[in-house]
Amino acid sequence: MPARSEDYLALLYRLGEFGVEARLSVIARELGVAPASASRALAKLGARGLVERRGAAYLLTQQGLKRAAAVVRSHRVIERYLTDEMGVDLYRAHYLAHSLEHVAEFGDLVDERLGGPRACPPGNPVPGRAAPAALPLSRVSEGKFRVARVGELGGSLHWARLLGLRPGESLEVEGVRGQRVVVRVAGRRCEIPLEAASFILVEGG
Numbered sequence: 001m002p003a004r005s006e007d008y009l010a011l012l013y014r015l016g017e018f019g020v021e022a023r024l025s026v027i028a029r030e031l032g033v034a035p036a037s038a039s040r041a042l043a044k045l046g047a048r049g050l051v052e053r054r055g056a057a058y059l060l061t062q063q064g065l066k067r068a069a070a071v072v073r074s075h076r077v078i079e080r081y082l083t084d085e086m087g088v089d090l091y092r093a094h095y096l097a098h099s100l101e102h103v104a105e106f107g108d109l110v111d112e113r114l115g116g117p118r119a120c121p122p123g124n125p126v127p128g129r130a131a132p133a134a135l136p137l138s139r140v141s142e143g144k145f146r147v148a149r150v151g152e153l154g155g156s157l158h159w160a161r162l163l164g165l166r167p168g169e170s171l172e173v174e175g176v177r178g179q180r181v182v183v184r185v186a187g188r189r190c191e192i193p194l195e196a197a198s199f200i201l202v203e204g205g
């Protein structure tokens, strides 16, 4: 299967993890492609029995889910390997893993070598392994929290990098202003768009 097809499957998996409806506009934006080309690619995956359409949303079939989980698992264990064993920065590891995740056998070797890690460096669970109990930053009330997980959607990884938010890091939520969550990180006040904040999960500090 072409790497690009696997990217669609993996994206549907990630959106599903956060309960986001996978509409064409969301898929095209996340993958940085025109809606028309996303539509064509999804139709091809549909013809292969990996994706189906329900109303305006695209869903993974059972078979599609299996393929998607394998790609996401590869991605997350490879990130772990790049950061822990090779000292690669978390964000660079994310981009590198996007290229390496398509060699399934490599993902298997890395997973075995690391002894089956539970989560990737930004805290996303390896498919089939336990996820942390946490809430979206966009939905918590004021107070102190710790970052549990940075999803790789909606620009959340970009904002996390900008503000130095990674799993274990503390922050204080001050409230919501318009379409932004106001937080205090390491003594600095910053505002994160609600969309990105919905993919940053936090737990009680």
Ligand SMILES: [Zn+2]
Pocket: 075, 079, 093, 094, 095, 097, 120, 152
């Ligand atoms: Zn990643």
